[in-house]
Amino acid sequence: GEDVEQSLFLSVREGDSSVINCTYTDSSSTYLYWYKQEPGAGLQLLTYIFSNMDMKQDQRLTVLLNKKDKHLSLRIADTQTGDSAIYFCAESTLTGGGNKLTFGTGTQLKVEL
């Protein structure tokens, strides 16, 4: 079945790096995603990685994928207070009707001064 797990909370100091981890179960996932949700808003796509890649870098964001262990991580360099939000990982799974996303429980990132 599909199950995506994340730790619930992470607290870091401004300027430090943040690493948010995620484990998923569907080995046939083609794409994996990171979304950000700020208070009172919908989810916003941050970045994604194709399953045949093991790393993707996009400015301050680095995504690492360990397909063998079904482990995905998001590293945010030089974390700022504006990065405080809930971060969701998601996997794309193939169903009878097409691809659908299964989201993790979300990790609340708190950035302290």
Add this chain to the structure above:
Amino acid sequence: DAGVIQSPRHEVTEMGQEVTLRCKPISGHDYLFWYRQTMMRGLELLIYFNNNVPIDDSGMPEDRFSAKMPNASFSTLKIQPSEPRDSAVYFCASSAADRGNEKLFFGSGTQLSVL
């Protein structure tokens, strides 16, 4: 583009009343999704449409929930009758088919409170 537009932003109603949530997807997107977010269950997919046709409604919790997409620019999610346990934030999202890459764009959500 204005993005995915949902209305209302907030809805407070009494148990037993009918609730209708509305969504306008991004123009040109051929997939539309309805999600529900609660503290207990996180983000749950309720139903999704492809080219206005419902593809998977296995996440719809009960017969009290129904969704329609009469055209490419409008969808509704209806709860009749509503119950307190339906209180949640309901999100609509849309995406364009891209060879299996489901980049979803979310609306701001409707905060539903059923008293």
